[in-house]
Structures are given as structure tokens and as C-alpha cells.
Amino acid sequence: MKKTKVVVVGLVALMLMLTGCGSSKETKDTSSETSGEVVWWGWTPGSPTNEKYIEAFNKEYPDIKVTWKQTSIDAYDAALKPALANGKGVEAFEVSAGSGNGGIQVFGGQAIDLTDAVKKALGDDYKDKLNEAAITTMTVNSQLKALGVGTVYSGNLWINQDLFDKYNVKIPTNLDEWKKACEIFEQNGINGFVQGAGQGAFNIDTFHAIADNVSPGNFTKATRGEVQWTDDSIVKALELWKGLFDDGIMQKGALGLQQYPEANNLFMSQKAAMVMMGSWYTSNALPDAMKSAIESAASTEEPFTMIPIQFPDIAGTGNTGSMFGDLDYSTAVSAKSSNIKAATTFAVWLGTSQSGQQIIADSLNVVPSLKSATPDWDNVKLVNPEKQNEPIKEYLNNAMNSGDNPRFAGINADMNQALMDVLAGVAGGTITPTNGAAQLAQTQADSE
Numbered sequence: 001m002k003k004t005k006v007v008v009v010g011l012v013a014l015m016l017m018l019t020g021c022g023s024s025k026e027t028k029d030t031s032s033e034t035s036g037e038v039v040w041w042g043w044t045p046g047s048p049t050n051e052k053y054i055e056a057f058n059k060e061y062p063d064i065k066v067t068w069k070q071t072s073i074d075a076y077d078a079a080l081k082p083a084l085a086n087g088k089g090v091e092a093f094e095v096s097a098g099s100g101n102g103g104i105q106v107f108g109g110q111a112i113d114l115t116d117a118v119k120k121a122l123g124d125d126y127k128d129k130l131n132e133a134a135i136t137t138m139t140v141n142s143q144l145k146a147l148g149v150g151t152v153y154s155g156n157l158w159i160n161q162d163l164f165d166k167y168n169v170k171i172p173t174n175l176d177e178w179k180k181a182c183e184i185f186e187q188n189g190i191n192g193f194v195q196g197a198g199q200g201a202f203n204i205d206t207f208h209a210i211a212d213n214v215s216p217g218n219f220t221k222a223t224r225g226e227v228q229w230t231d232d233s234i235v236k237a238l239e240l241w242k243g244l245f246d247d248g249i250m251q252k253g254a255l256g257l258q259q260y261p262e263a264n265n266l267f268m269s270q271k272a273a274m275v276m277m278g279s280w281y282t283s284n285a286l287p288d289a290m291k292s293a294i295e296s297a298a299s300t301e302e303p304f305t306m307i308p309i310q311f312p313d314i315a316g317t318g319n320t321g322s323m324f325g326d327l328d329y330s331t332a333v334s335a336k337s338s339n340i341k342a343a344t345t346f347a348v349w350l351g352t353s354q355s356g357q358q359i360i361a362d363s364l365n366v367v368p369s370l371k372s373a374t375p376d377w378d379n380v381k382l383v384n385p386e387k388q389n390e391p392i393k394e395y396l397n398n399a400m401n402s403g404d405n406p407r408f409a410g411i412n413a414d415m416n417q418a419l420m421d422v423l424a425g426v427a428g429g430t431i432t433p434t435n436g437a438a439q440l441a442q443t444q445a446d447s448e
Contacts, residue, residue, distance in 0.1 A: 028338060029337070029338060029339065029340045029341055030338050030339065031064075031338070031339035031340065031341045031342035031343070032341050032342065033341050033342070033344070033345050034061060034063055034064065034342075034345070035063035035064060035342065036063075036064055036065075036339040036341065036342025036343070037064075037065045037067070037091070037339055037342070038064060038065065038066045038067070038091040038092055038339055038342050038343045038346050039066075039067050039069055039089055039090055039091050039092075040054075040066055040067065040068050040069065040091065040092040040093070040094075040331075040346070041069050041071070041076075041079075041080060041083070041090050041092070041093040041094065042068070042069075042070060042071075042076075042093065042094030042102075042329065043070065043071055043072065043073050043076045043094065043101065043102070043329075044073075044094065044280065044328065044329055044365075045280065045283060045363070045365040045366075046070055047068070047070070047292065048288060048289070048292050049283060049289060049363050049365060050068040050070070051068060052359065052363070053350065053356070053359060053360075053363075054066045054068060056355065056356070056359045057346060057349055057350070057356065060349070060355065061345060061346075061349070064342045064345060064346060066092075066346055069089075069090075072260070073101050073199075073201075073260060074101070074199075074258075076094075076101045076102055077101055077102065077103075077106070080093060080102070080107070084107070084110045084334055084336065087334070087336030087337070088338075090334050090337070091333065091334055091337040091339045091340075091342070091343035092331050092332065092333055092334070092343045092346055092347055093107070093111075093331075093332055093334065094329040094330065094331060094332075095107050095108070095111070095138075095145070095146045095329065095330050095331075095332045096326070096327065096328070096329055096330070096408075097133070097137035097138070097326045097327050097330075097408065097409040100201060100408050100416070102329070103413075104137065104138055104140060104145060104146060104330070104332075105140065107332065108140040108143075108145040108146070108332070109140075110332075110334060110335055110336070111145045111146060111332035111333055111334065111335060112145075112332075112333045112334075112335050112340060112344070113143035113144060113145065114144045114145070114146070114147055114333065114344065114347065114348070115143065115144045117344050117347075117348050118144060118147065118348065118352060121348050121352045121353070122352055126352070129352075129370060129371060129372070130148070130352070130369050130370060130371065131148060131151060131327075131367075131368075131369045131370075131371065133148065133151060133326065133327050133409070134147065134148030134151075134327060134330070134351070134369035135148075137326070137327055137409055138327070138330050145332055146330035146331055146332035146347075147330055147331050147332075147347050147348065147350070147351030147352060147369070148327045148329075148330045148351060148369040149327075149328065149329055149330060149331060149350055149351050149360060149366060149368075149369060150327070150328055150329075150357075150360050150365070150366025150367050150368045150369055151325050151326065151327050151328060151366055151367045151369070152278050152279050152280045152325055152326065152327075152328035152366050152367070152407070153278055153279040153323045153324065153325035153367070153399035153402060153407070154205040154208070154209070154276075154277075154278030154279070154323065154324060154325065154407055155205070155208065155209045155212065155278070155311055155322050155323040155324050155402075156209075156278065156308050156309060156310055156311055156323065156395070157193075157274050157275065157276055157277075157308070157309050157310075157311060157312075158267070158274070158275050158277050158281050158306050158307070158308055158309075159171065159273060159274050159306065159307060159308075159309055160267070160270060160272075160273045160274070160304055160305070160306055161304075161305040161306065161307050161384075161387055162270075162304045162305050163185070163190065163270065163273045163304075164181075164273065167184055167185065167188055169181050169184050169185065169273070171309055172309075172312045173310070173312055173313060173320075174312055174313045174314065174316065175243075175247075175312060175313075175314040175316070177312065178193070178249055178312045178314065179247055179248065179249060181273070181274070182248060182249055182274075183248075185273045186248075190270075190271060190272065190273055191251045191266060191271060191272035191273070192249070192251075192272070192273055192274060193249050193250065193251065193272065193273070193274040193275070193276075194251050194254075194257075194263045194266045194267055194272035194274070194275050195250060195251075195254055195257070195259065195263055195275065195276050196254070196257040196258040196259030196260070196262055196263035196264075197250060197254040197255045197257065197424070197427060198254075198255055198256055198257050198258050199258045199259040199260070200416075200419070200420025200421075200423065200424065201259075201408070201420070202259040202276060203419075203420060203423040203424070203427075204408070204411075204416075204419050204420065204423065205276060205278065205407070206241070206244075206276050207219075207237060207238075207241050207419070207423055208324055208407070209276075209311040209322065210237045210240050210241055210311075210314065210315070211233065211234060211237040212319065212322035212324070212405075213237075213240075213311060213313060213314060213315045213317060213319050213320065213322070214233045214236050214237045214240070214315045214317060214319070215233035215317075215319070216319050216322055217405070218231060218233045218234065219234075219237075220324070220404070220405055220406065220410065222234060222440075222444075223410040223411050223415065224410060225444060225448065228441055229437050229438075229440035229441040229444055230437045230438055230440075230441045231437075234437050234440070235433050235434055235437045236315070236433075237315075238422075238423075238426050238433035238436050238437060239433045240314055240315060241423065241426060241427065241433075242426050242427060242429075242433060243314070244314075244427075245427050250427075251272070254427075255424060255427060255428055261296070261297075263275060264277075264293070264297070265296070265297035265298070265299075266297075268284070268290075268293045268294050268296070268297040268299065269294065269297040269298070269299035269301060270299070270301050270304060278325075279325070279366070279367065279395070279396065279399050280328060280365055280366060281306075281308075282308070282364040282365065282392060282395075282396070283363050283364045283365040284306060285306060285364060285382045285383055285388055285392060286363070286364060286380070286381070286382060286383070287303055287381070287382075287383050289363075290303040290304075290306075290383055291303060303383045304383065305383060305384040305387050305388060306383075306388075307387065307388055307391045307392070308391060308392065308395040321398060322402070322405065323398060323399050323402040323405070324402065324405040324406060324407045325367075325399060325402060325405070325406070325407050326406050326407040326408055326409045327369075327409075328365075328366045329366075330351070331346070331347040331350055331351055332347070333347055351369055351370075352369075352370060353370075354370065354372065354373060357369065357370035357372075357373035358373050358376070360373065361373045361374055361375045361376070362375055362376055362379055362380050364380065364392070364396075367396065367399060367400055375396070377389070377393070412447060414443055414446070414447050415440070415443055415444065415447065418439060418440055418443035419440065421439075422436040422439050422440055423436075
């Protein structure tokens with residue numbers, strides 16, 4: 001009996017061990033390269049653009065069902081983390097460079113390596129066919145953890161040309177003209193300029209633009225430790241940033257407003273004539289995208305003529321037209337997905353195929369990662385082609401030739417938070433520009 005009992009106990013122990021081993025195995029992939037179900041998580045560019053991407057994808061892969069699941073920018077990380085940990089309901093997900101939402105350094109560990117899939121799609125020379133940032137910023141520990149869809153640039157304003165025409169307002173090129181334009185619009189019950197200064201990432205964009213106006217390149221050099229944050233040019237930029245609030249360019253209550261949805265909705269409902277947005281906003285020049293944005297703003301207005309303009313020369317230096325950019329978003333595939341093959345097909349199609357990248361180009365949301373994909377201007381129809389075509393073509397060309405001037409990719413998490421805190425404090429008057437620069441310098445020193 002003792003011997004039998006020992007054997008039984010041993011068998012039970014063995015079964016428990018096997019059961020434990022089984023529970024630690026990766027989820028079985030039930031999909032194929034041409035069939036399966038993919039839930040695609042992200043924050044941009046949103047409906048109806050993403051559904052158009054899916055529709056185009058399904059023309060080539062009709063048996064892969066893709067469902068777009070959107071969250072707000074600020075809620076993305078908090079929502080995605082438990083979903084990825086659970087391993088269900090997320091097959092493909094958007095990630096970004098730098099320390100913003102969806103950071104590749106945060107989520108790359110939960111994504112598969114896509115190197116072999118890209119080589120299969122584009123060949124061993126795939127690096128020559130894709131934007132360099134699409135590879136370098138998405139590579140973690142020598143593994144390609146996501147495929148860049150396209151790059152976005154910032155550093156400019158967008159204006160409602162129809163409102164400028166209606167009230168005979170001069171497009172601002174310097175500080176005095178900007179102040180005057182805002183005054184005229186305010187007199188007519190319209191916000192001249194709107195920014196959600198309660199959402200820190202967009203404050204960094206505006207400050208970067210100001211810093212490049214003061215001394216081109218010094219903001220980027222400061223993030224790299226090549227220029228001190230206490231440099232006179234940075235302090236001057238902080239003073240000019242504060243001046244936007246003191247001079248009435250920033251609307252009242254700006255620090256209590258979010259860029260999305262509030263500032264965006266004010267512009268899209270024609271309650272504001274100018275907004276600080278980047279190249280991702282170009283898609284709103286398309287009738288369907290603008291109609292959707294207007295409806296989301298709870299407005300009944302018709303689509304209007306919006307065009308990009310250079311950030312005004314508020315420093316009086318003549319240094320204008322600077323733009324800075326990063327990969328806007330990339331597509332990663334969850335390592336715990338039960339549809340890895342299907343999700344990989346979708347990620348590769350979106351980021352590397354001529355058809356996928358062409359629809360990206362024509363959507364005007366980002367500058368495509370595939371070098372051979374450019375907007376087909378015979379196919380792209382804007383709200384007001386006569387007034388928009390040339391300014392937008394020139395704008396996108398300027399963005400693509402902006403050189404080595406990253407947006408967020410060179411800013412680590414600590415500096416990202418410090419910049420947001422300092423800019424909010426300087427704007428609100430609780431931090432002086434000099435002290436704010438010193439705080440940024442201390443953060444830089446602490447991270448070295």
C-alpha cells in the first residue's frame with residue numbers, strides 16, 4: 001500500500017507539473033496569413049480614416065476581419081496595459097517613438113519581432129525602401145518591434161481661411177500681426193487663436209517652435225546635452241511663451257483646456273480662427289474627414305477652407321518655417337495574440353505595401369514610411385482645391401525636408417514631464433522663465 005501510495009502521489013505531482021507547464025505556454029495562433037480576426041488598438045487618426053484603411057486592406061485580404069478600437073490619447077496607455085496582459089481582444093496596436101503615449105520602450109516587450117516579415121515583404125534591402133526613422137526608432141534590442149506607418153511634423157499653425165477672408169484679417173507673420181488678428185476676431189465673437197494648454201505635449205510643440213524661431217536647432221541640441229537649458233536662447237523662448245498668455249494670443253482659460261477634444265472642436269466648429277496643430281491635421285482638408293470632425297464637434301457648419309501657415313516670427317529674428325517630426329505611430333503585433341499571423345499580415349500591409357502606403361499618402365494624415373508612396377494629387381480632392389492645393393503641397397514638401405529636428409523622439413520621460421511642468425508653471429506665472437530654465441537644466445543633469 002505504501003508503495004502504491006507513493007506512485008499515486010508521484011503521478012499527481014507529475015500531472016500538476018505538466019499542467020503548470022501547459023499554462024505558461026504562449027497562446028496558440030489559430031489564424032493564417034490570409035484569414036483570422038484582428039482587433040486593432042490605437043488613438044490615431046481615427047474614424048472614418050481607419051475604416052477606409054481597413055476597407056482597402058480587405059480588398060486584398062477579404063478573410064481577415066479587422067476591427068478598429070479607438071481610445072483617447074491620454075487614456076491609451078492605461079487601457080492598453082491590462083488588455084495586453086490579458087492576452088485577449090488586442091492583436092495589433094499602435095506605438096510611438098519617444099516618451100509619449102504608446103511608447104515603444106514601454107510596450108515593445110509585449111510585441112513580436114517583425115524583421116523576418118518585413119524581409120519577406122520587401123527583400124533584404126528593406127531598410128533602403130523605408131524611412132530611416134521607421135526602422136531605427138522601432139528597433140528595441142536589435143528586434144523590429146513595430147512597423148512605422150508614417151511621420152508627422154509640427155511647428156506651424158492652421159488657419160480658417162474663410163474666416164480670415166470674411167473679416168478681412170491679414171495672415172500673421174510676426175507678433176504684432178498675430179495680436180492684431182486675434183483682436184479683430186475677438187471683436188467679432190470668435191477666438192483668434194486656440195490651444196489646449198492643459199495638454200502638455202502640445203505646449204512642447206509650441207515652445208519648440210518658439211525656440212527654433214529664437215535660435216534654430218537649440219531646442220534639439222538642448223535635449224541632446226549639446227546646449228544648456230539655461231542658455232539665453234531658451235530663457236528668451238520661455239519669455240516669449242509667457243508673452244502669448246500675457247498678450248492675449250492664448251485664449252482665456254487656455255490652461256484648463258485640452259487640445260483634444262476641446263481646442264480641436266472649437267476650431268472645427270469655426271469658433272476659433274487659428275490653432276497650433278501639425279501635419280496630422282492635413283487630413284481635415286479632405287471633405288469626408290472634415291465632415292466627421294465637424295460632426296464630432298457637435299457643429300452644423302459646412303466644411304471650410306483651412307490652410308497651414310508658418311509659425312509667426314514672434315522673436316523678430318527672421319528664422320521662420322522650422323518644422324520638427326517623428327514617426328507618428330507604428331503598428332505592433334501582440335505576442336499573446338491568438339491571431340499573430342493575420343495581425344502580422346495587416347501590420348506589414350499597412351506599413352510596407354505600395355497599396356497600403358498609397359492610401360496612407362492620399363489620406364494626408366502622415367508622410368508615408370515607404371519612400372515610393374506619395375500623394376496622388378489627381379486623386380486627392382480637397383475641400384477647396386483652388387486655395388488649398390499649393391499651400392498644402394508646399395507645406396508637406398517643407399516638412400519632408402526639415403532635416404534632423406525630432407519632435408519627441410529625443411525627449412526622455414523625465415524631461416518630457418519637466419517640460420510640461422515648467423511650461424504650465426511659466427504660463428500660469430508660478431515659475432519665472434529663468435527658474436524654469438534652471439529646472440530643465442537640473443532634470444537634464446539628473447538623467448545623465
